Each structure stands twice: as C-alpha cells, then as structure tokens.
Amino acid sequence: MVVVLVEHSQGVFKKKSLEAVQYAAHVAQQMGTGVTAVAVGKVGDEAMQALGQYGAQKVLHTTDARLDDFNSRAYTKVVTAAAQKESAKVIVGLHDTTGRAVLPRVAARMQAGMVAGAVSYPDLSNGFVIKKNVFSGKAFAFVNISSDVKVIGLMPNSFPVVTGEGSATVEKLEVALTDADFSVQVKEVNKATGEIPLSEAELVVSGGRGMKGPENWYVLEALAKELGAATACSRPVADSHWRPHNEHVGQTGGTIRPNLYIAVGISGAIQHLAGVNGSKTIVVINKDPEAPFFKAADYGVLGEAMDIIPKLTEAVKKFKASQN
Numbered sequence: 001m002v003v004v005l006v007e008h009s010q011g012v013f014k015k016k017s018l019e020a021v022q023y024a025a026h027v028a029q030q031m032g033t034g035v036t037a038v039a040v041g042k043v044g045d046e047a048m049q050a051l052g053q054y055g056a057q058k059v060l061h062t063t064d065a066r067l068d069d070f071n072s073r074a075y076t077k078v079v080t081a082a083a084q085k086e087s088a089k090v091i092v093g094l095h096d097t098t099g100r101a102v103l104p105r106v107a108a109r110m111q112a113g114m115v116a117g118a119v120s121y122p123d124l125s126n127g128f129v130i131k132k133n134v135f136s137g138k139a140f141a142f143v144n145i146s147s148d149v150k151v152i153g154l155m156p157n158s159f160p161v162v163t164g165e166g167s168a169t170v171e172k173l174e175v176a177l178t179d180a181d182f183s184v185q186v187k188e189v190n191k192a193t194g195e196i197p198l199s200e201a202e203l204v205v206s207g208g209r210g211m212k213g214p215e216n217w218y219v220l221e222a223l224a225k226e227l228g229a230a231t232a233c234s235r236p237v238a239d240s241h242w243r244p245h246n247e248h249v250g251q252t253g254g255t256i257r258p259n260l261y262i263a264v265g266i267s268g269a270i271q272h273l274a275g276v277n278g279s280k281t282i283v284v285i286n287k288d289p290e291a292p293f294f295k296a297a298d299y300g301v302l303g304e305a306m307d308i309i310p311k312l313t314e315a316v317k318k319f320k321a322s323q324n
C-alpha cells in the first residue's frame with residue numbers, strides 16, 4: 001500500500017496535496033497496489049471522499065482538538081500509525097514546511113530510506129530510483145532507495161493536477177496521543193490573507209531589492225490586481241520585512257510553478273531560481289543588462305521598475321477593455 005499525507009486549510013485540501021495524492025496513485029499503480037490518504041484535524045467527509053478523484057481509495061482520518069494546529073510530533077505519530085496499519089511500503093508527503101518536519105521523523109520510525117524533494121516518479125526498472133533537485137536546482141541527482149519501506153517528499157508543483165472520477169471511503173484512525181506529543185505548542189497562528197494563495201497561483205508578480213523599499217510595492221500590487229495574480233518576493237525583501245515571509249520564494253522559501261512569473265528588480269541568484277524556474281513563462285524586468293535572471297527569462301525588459309510597471313499595468317487594462 002502507498003500512504004500519502006494530505007494537508008488542508010480549514011477543511012479545504014490544498015492543490016499541492018491533490019498533486020501528492022495523484023503522485024501516490026501513480027506510484028501505487030507502478031507497484032500494483034492501492035492508495036490510502038491520511039488526513040489530520042477538522043475536515044469534512046465530503047472533502048475526504050473527493051480525494052478519490054485524484055486516486056485515493058481510502059482516507060484514514062484522525063481528529064483531536066489538539067491537532068487543529070500543526071504539530072510535527074503528533075502528525076508523525078498519526079502518519080506512522082497509518083503506515084503501520086496499512087503495511088505501507090511507500091509513504092508520500094510534500095517537500096514543504098509540513099513534510100520537511102514530518103517525513104524524516106516518519107522515516108526514522110519506520111527505518112525507511114527517504115528522498116526529499118523528488119521531482120519524478122520512481123524508476124522501478126533497476127531498484128527504486130527517484131530524481132531530485134540538487135545545488136538549488138542547478139543539477140539533478142538520481143537516488144535509489146533500497147530499504148523495505150520508502151519515504152518520498154514530493155517537490156510541490158512538479159506535476160499538473162488533473163481531476164478524475166472516483167470517491168474514497170473514509171475511516172477513523174484512532175491514535176493514542178499523549179501530552180508528550182504536544183510538548184511543543186503553537187501559541188499564535190498568523191494566516192496569510194492574500195486573495196490568491198501563492199502556491200496555487202497561475203500568475204505571479206514578484207519583487208526584489210531593486211524595488212528599493214516597501215513604499216513602492218503599490219505598483220506591483222496594482223499590476224497583480226489587474227492580472228488577477230498573486231504577489232511574491234525575494235528572500236532579502238522578506239528578511240527586511242518589506243513583505244511577509246509567506247511571499248518569499250526560492251530555496252529557503254516556497255516553490256512555485258505558475259504559468260507566468262514576472263520578476264521585477266530581482267537579480268536571479270540560483271537560490272531564488274530554485275523556487276521559480278519551473279514557471280512556464282518568465283518575464284524579467286531589471287535595469288542591469290548583466291542581471292543573471294535574464295539568462296533564465298523567456299522575455300526580458302531592460303529598464304527602471306517604477307517606470308515600466310505602471311506602463312505594463314496600463315497596457316493590461318487597455319487589453320482587458322478591448323476584450324469586452
């Protein structure tokens with residue numbers, strides 16, 4: 001059996017988790033077995049049954065008021081219990097904040113080998129070989145997991161999500177959680193309030209240090225609004241508190257794969273590219289013709305951000321008006 005951890009936000013499964021279920025279903029098919037998803041916390045039956053549309057046959061659900069906030073130890077216990085119950089040979093999760101905290105712990109408990117940041121299905125022709133990004137996406141490594149149980153941390157946005165048909169059965173999974181499992185407690189949760197979640201956005205407008213300061217972000221926000229895009233930023237921008245950390249993309253931030261990524265005043269360091277180079281179309285706006293980002297761009301615009309962005313916004317506005 002392949003077991004997959006699914007993440008939700010207030011009862012709505014995240015797109016990247018639907019991708020993980022679909023990925024797990026593909027692996028299960030390769031291995032001639034089925035998929036059980038593991039859902040934790042408050043989520044409705046209907047949403048869990050709908051995971052069948054992505055290939056899950058069953059969902060094991062553990063609820064406990066203490067699980068309403070993410071807790072890596074408790075989640076580890078739940079996923080390990082689910083994997084043991086299902087005699088799982090493969091455990092799939094995401095290479096994101098949750099998965100990075102939970103999957104290595106599960107791997108240790110299950111004495112399993114693990115690949116973090118997988119970007120391919122396993123090649124079973126000679127072992128269990130999975131491709132992953134290394135050196136911030138500059139190169140790939142092909143890793144063979146030789147242990148009996150295997151753990152895969154899937155890089156989000158590696159595969160497009162396709163909704164199919166089917167309905168999963170839902171079963172309660174009782175796990176004896178103790179106070180020790182909650183020895184680290186969440187005191188406060190600050191949820192991102194953006195209209196379009198960055199990880200799921202098809203269009204993204206992103207700013208770097210070349211924007212000079214937070215007071216100039218209104219031009220990027222106006223463009224994003226006109227396009228119906230989410231906003232993102234480089235790491236120094238988030239570190240300087242110009243923008244919230246949930247907007248930071250790259251090696252140490254989010255990995256996104258939108259149809260269009262517009263990078264304004266971002267140099268294009270490999271650590272930044274690691275999070276965005278899966279974008280379908282990259283547009284770079286930079287005043288330095290030597291900026292490395294131009295090498296990764298499909299379209300490049302050389303010039304001052306504060307000059308070009310308002311013109312681009314106007315052009316989008318006009319184009320939209322002409323379509324009505």
Ligand SMILES: Cc1cc2nc3c(=O)[nH]c(=O)nc-3n(C[C@H](O)[C@H](O)[C@H](O)COP(=O)(O)OP(=O)(O)OC[C@H]3O[C@@H](n4cnc5c(N)ncnc54)[C@H](O)[C@@H]3O)c2cc1C
Binds near residue numbers: 235
């Ligand atoms: C271990 C590690 C992990 C890291 N993780 C990340 C990560 O996840 N994400 C990330 O982004 N970075 C990350 N970094 C930092 C990364 O190496 C770069 O320092 C960072 O991406 C640079 O940010 P920037 O492009 O916004 O700023 P800069 O490098 O300062 O570039 C600013 C750009 O703006 C251009 N510019 C300046 N003025 C204007 C203007 N008026 N109009 C148009 N263009 C203008 C400049 O020509 C320049 O290209 C990491 C670094 C390390 C060591």
